[in-house]
Amino acid sequence: MARLVMKFGGTSVADIACIRNVARHVKREVDAGHEVAVVVSAMAGKTNELVGWCREAAALHDAREYDVVVASGEQVTSGLLAIVLEGMGINARSWQGWQLPILTSNAHGSARILEVNGAELVRRFKARGEVAVISGFQGTYKDSGRITTLGRGGSDTSAVAIAAAIQADRCDIYTDVDGVYTTDPRVVAKARRLVKVAFEEMLELASLGAKVLQVRSVELGMVHNVRVFVRSSFEPPQDIDPLSNHPPGTLICDEEEIVEQHVVTGIAFSKDEAQISVRHVPDKPGVAAAIFGPLADSNINVDMIVQNVSADGATTDLTFTVPAADYARARDTIASARSAIGYERLDGATDVAKVSVIGIGMRSHAGVAASAFKALAERNINIRAITTSEIKFSVLIDAAYTELAVRTLHSLYGLDKDQGA
Amino acid sequence: MARLVMKFGGTSVADIACIRNVARHVKREVDAGHEVAVVVSAMAGKTNELVGWCREAAALHDAREYDVVVASGEQVTSGLLAIVLEGMGINARSWQGWQLPILTSNAHGSARILEVNGAELVRRFKARGEVAVISGFQGTYKDSGRITTLGRGGSDTSAVAIAAAIQADRCDIYTDVDGVYTTDPRVVAKARRLVKVAFEEMLELASLGAKVLQVRSVELGMVHNVRVFVRSSFEPPQDIDPLSNHPPGTLICDEEEIVEQHVVTGIAFSKDEAQISVRHVPDKPGVAAAIFGPLADSNINVDMIVQNVSADGATTDLTFTVPAADYARARDTIASARSAIGYERLDGATDVAKVSVIGIGMRSHAGVAASAFKALAERNINIRAITTSEIKFSVLIDAAYTELAVRTLHSLYGLDKDQGA
Numbered sequence: 001m002a003r004l005v006m007k008f009g010g011t012s013v014a015d016i017a018c019i020r021n022v023a024r025h026v027k028r029e030v031d032a033g034h035e036v037a038v039v040v041s042a043m044a045g046k047t048n049e050l051v052g053w054c055r056e057a058a059a060l061h062d063a064r065e066y067d068v069v070v071a072s073g074e075q076v077t078s079g080l081l082a083i084v085l086e087g088m089g090i091n092a093r094s095w096q097g098w099q100l101p102i103l104t105s106n107a108h109g110s111a112r113i114l115e116v117n118g119a120e121l122v123r124r125f126k127a128r129g130e131v132a133v134i135s136g137f138q139g140t141y142k143d144s145g146r147i148t149t150l151g152r153g154g155s156d157t158s159a160v161a162i163a164a165a166i167q168a169d170r171c172d173i174y175t176d177v178d179g180v181y182t183t184d185p186r187v188v189a190k191a192r193r194l195v196k197v198a199f200e201e202m203l204e205l206a207s208l209g210a211k212v213l214q215v216r217s218v219e220l221g222m223v224h225n226v227r228v229f230v231r232s233s234f235e236p237p238q239d240i241d242p243l244s245n246h247p248p249g250t251l252i253c254d255e256e257e258i259v260e261q262h263v264v265t266g267i268a269f270s271k272d273e274a275q276i277s278v279r280h281v282p283d284k285p286g287v288a289a290a291i292f293g294p295l296a297d298s299n300i301n302v303d304m305i306v307q308n309v310s311a312d313g314a315t316t317d318l319t320f321t322v323p324a325a326d327y328a329r330a331r332d333t334i335a336s337a338r339s340a341i342g343y344e345r346l347d348g349a350t351d352v353a354k355v356s357v358i359g360i361g362m363r364s365h366a367g368v369a370a371s372a373f374k375a376l377a378e379r380n381i382n383i384r385a386i387t388t389s390e391i392k393f394s395v396l397i398d399a400a401y402t403e404l405a406v407r408t409l410h411s412l413y414g415l416d417k418d419q420g421a
Numbered sequence: 422m423a424r425l426v427m428k429f430g431g432t433s434v435a436d437i438a439c440i441r442n443v444a445r446h447v448k449r450e451v452d453a454g455h456e457v458a459v460v461v462s463a464m465a466g467k468t469n470e471l472v473g474w475c476r477e478a479a480a481l482h483d484a485r486e487y488d489v490v491v492a493s494g495e496q497v498t499s500g501l502l503a504i505v506l507e508g509m510g511i512n513a514r515s516w517q518g519w520q521l522p523i524l525t526s527n528a529h530g531s532a533r534i535l536e537v538n539g540a541e542l543v544r545r546f547k548a549r550g551e552v553a554v555i556s557g558f559q560g561t562y563k564d565s566g567r568i569t570t571l572g573r574g575g576s577d578t579s580a581v582a583i584a585a586a587i588q589a590d591r592c593d594i595y596t597d598v599d600g601v602y603t604t605d606p607r608v609v610a611k612a613r614r615l616v617k618v619a620f621e622e623m624l625e626l627a628s629l630g631a632k633v634l635q636v637r638s639v640e641l642g643m644v645h646n647v648r649v650f651v652r653s654s655f656e657p658p659q660d661i662d663p664l665s666n667h668p669p670g671t672l673i674c675d676e677e678e679i680v681e682q683h684v685v686t687g688i689a690f691s692k693d694e695a696q697i698s699v700r701h702v703p704d705k706p707g708v709a710a711a712i713f714g715p716l717a718d719s720n721i722n723v724d725m726i727v728q729n730v731s732a733d734g735a736t737t738d739l740t741f742t743v744p745a746a747d748y749a750r751a752r753d754t755i756a757s758a759r760s761a762i763g764y765e766r767l768d769g770a771t772d773v774a775k776v777s778v779i780g781i782g783m784r785s786h787a788g789v790a791a792s793a794f795k796a797l798a799e800r801n802i803n804i805r806a807i808t809t810s811e812i813k814f815s816v817l818i819d820a821a822y823t824e825l826a827v828r829t830l831h832s833l834y835g836l837d838k839d840q841g842a
Contacts, residue, residue, distance in 0.1 A: 016477040050497065056437040057501050058508030065507070068500035068515050072493040076471065079489030080478050086486070087479030094489050098519070099566060145520060
């Protein structure tokens with residue numbers, strides 16, 4: 001017997017037929033003798049409808065009232081799933097964020113979970129064999145007793161936080177893909193599903209564009225060591241993957257649980273990047289702050305930052321990337337601060353892409369990045385900038401070469417399907 | 422300065438444009454210096470959608486989960502109206518039933534309000550001039566902390582209960598009609614809007630088919646002496662009725678507040694009636710119980726009951742009416758209990774209608790019913806059965822004569838528009 005959290009997103013609960021499918025997944029686990037808490041999102045499209053109404057009601061709306069409106073979507077799904085489960089003879093009840101309670105900060109619209117009280121859930125597992133059906137995405141701010149929401153994708157975070165609170169053996173995230181891949185299968189046909197991936201790797205993969213899980217939920221899983229299993233809600237549930245002895249999916253877990261370590265786990269990429277280079281800025285303290293302060297004030301998200309050691313000891317070049325949509329605004333922001341920064345010239349490009357190679361094994365393997373540079377050079381792909389961290393490195397290249405670069409690196413590191421697990 | 426509750430139903434909040442119209446009504450009262458609590462229903466059609474999902478989820482659904490699903494409709498409206506009001510510069514916040522709280526019985530799906538805590542609302546009226554926007558139709562059961570709903574039309578009851586709790590000067594029910602009429606204007610073109618009507622009269626009018634207000638809300642208004650004002654949400658709000666010095670509408674109030682008393686206030690009618698007569702039943706104790714017990718067990722609602730004093734001292738006839746839809750089932754129920762009842766024959770008819778004459782003035786005026794019987798006889802309308810109470814009498818007639826009977830009585834008692842106020 002295990003204790004499980006099962007999380008289902010909007011497309012998995014889009015209508016009553018879908019909710020019945022979800023209930024069959026739950027029944028399977030209950031029949032296997034497990035204690036189950038289910039976390040649900042709003043029915044697909046509902047959150048957009050509710051958000052649309054808030055926007056129509058007022059351009060600048062009170063985030064506290066926005067939360068009242070938007071949280072209703074999950075409330076509906078939790079009640080409906082409880083009804084379907086009871087119709088199948090399963091003892092179940094719904095829980096809203098304020099009932100459990102799930103206590104959050106008061107940052108309405110993007111609140112952070114502070115504390116989940118899972119004691120009553122555990123008591124009911126034991127006393128009544130009751131399945132808990134919990135509205136994801138929502139909580140309550142203790143001091144005011146008002147409804148809060150966690151921001152888009154927040155149900156993943158709800159699920160992991162609840163799993164931590166009830167000390168679940170695993171948190172299963174049911175989604176419309178069957179796991180996390182070595183790269184985007186639409187770009188590289190030979191992309192493989194990963195059987196296991198370490199929390200740290202998943203953080204890099206998720207924030208770099210593998211849109212499977214909300215980043216915050218992975219952080220939370222890492223902190224509380226909650227094993228998170230990403231799987232498809234559309235697969236026949238009885239399938240067992242011979243590689244993992246699990247159903248098809250990807251387990252996100254502590255690196256110690258990953259026995260067969262690969263040097264590289266996956267290749268992520270992002271095409272919506274723009275590059276800005278600030279030329280010949282004085283090489284003195286405070287320059288980086290003079291550049292990135294105004295960008296932060298303008299709410300522009302800066303990603304890669306590259307600053308080389310000054311060659312002449314007097315001036316240096318500084319390169320960074322921003323989302324392509326913010327390119328013009330970012331240039332204007334820097335130009336406005338020119339006197340404070342004291343640069344000579346501003347260069348930039350919007351047709352650039354970032355390709356990242358991620359793997360915990362890099363920590364202990366030398367030469368991983370060097371082999372990538374060589375392989376890209378052989379394909380005549382020019383590298384504009386490079387950044388590295390403990391478990392990943394990223395290169396900035398011309399956007400036109402993105403697919404070629406990703407395929408090249410995917411083969412280089414032995415990630416192609418026919419190269420074995 | 423007054424303290425007001427303003428209640429808006431589903432058609433008044435059907436979309437954001439409608440909600441803006443509601444907000445203008447609220448602003449008018451706020452600008453006039455009043456303290457305002459607003460009670461809202463779900464957007465038109467939303468409750469039906471939510472109920473439909475519950476039914477699709479399971480034929481026999483848990484009423485506690487039904488309440489979770491259905492109460493979300495009012496939650497959405499309360500948040501949206503608060504957003505629109507704040508957008509107009511009015512200090513406002515939404516309240517759900519569990520937040521105030523509105524404590525109810527645990528009869529999920531048709532709960533009764535037990536207690537409303539209005540202290541925080543009053544504190545905020547005084548401290549911040551804040552408008553309270555409250556979800557109607559919902560509350561919470563104290564012992565479980567779960568969401569309850571009051572059943573269809575429950576928002577009227579919420580509004581009156583809140584008005585009682587905060588000792589409001591008036592509870593305004595905004596609806597798609599502009600008040601309570603002497604009878605259905607579609608049947609009698611000369612029907613007049615009533616300026617004032619006593620609680621007791623409204624109870625009879627409402628339960629007899631004038632579908633303006635939920636009966637329970639009128640009862641509650643009577644018990645707590647909450648003046649309830651029915652008015653249209655589509656009228657230009659600045660109109661003042663010269664007769665009442667109010668905007669157009671009907672005030673439901675204590676009879677002592679009604680100075681110009683009429684003998685008859687209104688004529689109600691109902692066409693969906695069926696009549697069943699049980700002939701020659703033994704005139705002894707327990708017979709009525711033998712007939713109406715099985716009907717109650719079958720959940721058949723019996724309306725008129727007529728039993729005359731036995732002529733021969735041995736047997737009597739007993740007539741009653743049921744909703745036309747239950748006619749066949751009611752006959753079968755009686756037939757099954759024939760040996761227990763011991764009747765001789767069962768007669769019945771479905772083409773019958775009930776016409777009722779209501780007026781508090783009847784208490785002190787003799788001959789009110791007699792003049793009706795005479796007028797109906799002159800029109801050759803046969804009376805099948807008669808029942809009377811303190812402030813009303815009802816006749817059962819052939820359905821084909823309904824409109825003629827209603828018009829005849831409407832004129833007889835001086836209710837026609839051209840006969841003055």
